Amino acid sequence: MTQKAAQAETEPKYQCCFCGSTIERGARLTLEIPHSDGSSQGLASHIACFEERLHPSVPFMRPEAEATPTV
Numbered sequence: 001m002t003q004k005a006a007q008a009e010t011e012p013k014y015q016c017c018f019c020g021s022t023i024e025r026g027a028r029l030t031l032e033i034p035h036s037d038g039s040s041q042g043l044a045s046h047i048a049c050f051e052e053r054l055h056p057s058v059p060f061m062r063p064e065a066e067a068t069p070t071v
């Protein structure tokens, strides 16, 4: 914490941990990885990128697809 953030953006930019692209607002989820010292690391990803990597047997309901029948 020796210097202020160089980017004076109104919104923080999140980088997808899967594809590396900037995540637009609303399409983001956060993965929290607990560390042994009690802290945690937050990783952001696109909802779509996360879904792509899920095993097919995992039921996943996309926020924007709630009204879509699953079968």
Ligand SMILES: [Zn+2]
Pocket: 016, 017, 018, 019, 020, 021, 045, 046, 049
């Ligand atoms: Zn992504």
